[in-house]
Structures are given as structure tokens and as C-alpha cells.
Amino acid sequence: MGRRFFVGGNFKMNGTQTFLKNLIDNLNAGQLDDNVEVVIAPPALYLDQCRKQVRKEIGVAAQNAFNATSGAYTGEISPEQLKDLSIEWVILGHSERREIFKESDDFVASKVAFALKSGLKVIACIGEKLDEREAGRTFEVVTRQLQSIAKVVNDWTNVVIAYEPVWAIGTGKVATPLQAQEVHEFIRKWLKENTSEATAENIRIIYGGSVNASNAAELAKQADVDGFLVGGASLKPEFVTIVNARI
């Protein structure tokens, strides 16, 4: 299997200069599995600090980026500006952006397309809410979210898909390995049928939602789970254990 395992740490709106320096010192000192691509996503304000402090094999991601190069967009950050700070990745479509900031499927898709065109790599997040899962609509929701991205993206080489069921985010209620595998397999099959066999085979589909040092290893054994997007636990030393979930 050629897909390189990918573990992202989404710090969300957490941390201060001192806190992040300590976290990064710990990561820099940690023995990380060489076969794993590790990317941290600090708040925008600290991207520059983190890029400078973290060792270069570890990637850095923004948690959002707008779909224009520059201009009158108060409060926004452009892919060009991220590249100016040597930031290579951006998380787009996180459920917190979709829910709290009302980002639509089309807006997310347009930001994904723009970021890719600008030369960034994208962690594109999808996932159903609790009521949608309970109504048996999980596949329908992830299909809708994928479809909107597929409408504007042809080349998926620089995309990682994060399946993050909203009911598992920050709740301590992790998806079971089988629940995660079922949806990851569905996503890969959808990509095979709607993009190309090569895209489906090569793309990393990572799981997010209450991943921690105790549940990561079992989830990592699933055939279509190619890594994790970790929230809360990425702010703790146990992030290193999650990175090393497969050894």
C-alpha cells in the first residue's frame, strides 16, 4: 500500500506563544515514525512562529484561507500570504467553519479550488452531524460535500480528505474502527466512480473526532484509514503516541 500515513494536529483557537513553544519543543524532541507525514495547524497568529520553531520535516497548516489573493476582505488571510510564510497546507471546510461561520458546501469548494490553484495543499473536511447519522443519511451528506468539491477540482494530488463525523468532534465519543472504516471505504469508492481509480487509490482519507493515544492504534489498522486529524489531543504530549500509532 503506497499511501503515506498522515497525522495532523488541529490546534483550533488554542495556545499562546509560550504554550506553543513548549508543545513544539516536545514535538521536536519526540521520536516520530519516519513513515508518517506530520502537519500541525496552529492559529493564524502563530503560524510564523510555529513554522520557524518546528523542525522542517513537520508541515504547518493554516486552519482557513480565503479565495482571493489580496483585497478588501477584512479579517481574512490569502493562500499567497500563507505561502509567503512558507506555510504549505490549509485545512478547509472544518465542521466548525461550516456550522459556526455558516460556510456552505459551495464556498468551501471554491476555497479548496483556489488554495490548490495557489499551490497550497489542502486538508478538506467532511462529515455528518448526529441527527444526519441517526436518520441514516451519512452517505448522502458526505456525497453532497464531496460532490461540491469534485465539481471544481480535477487534480486531487494535493488533497487529503478528513472524515470528521461532527458527533465525534470534541465529545469524547470516537467513531468505532468499523464505523470509520465503513465511511472511508464509501468515500474511496465514490472517488473511484466519480474521479479516477488512481485518485481513489492514492488519496489519503484521514479520520478526525476524539482521537487519542488509547484509540488511535485500533483505528489505524483499518484498511481505508490513512491517518488522523487530531484536535484536543494534539495539544498534549500524547500527540506523539498518535503519530506513532502504527509502530
Ligand SMILES: O=C(CO)COP(=O)(O)O
Ligand atoms: O475537529 C477535530 C480535528 O479537526 C477533532 O477534534 P477532537 O480531536 O478534539 O475531537
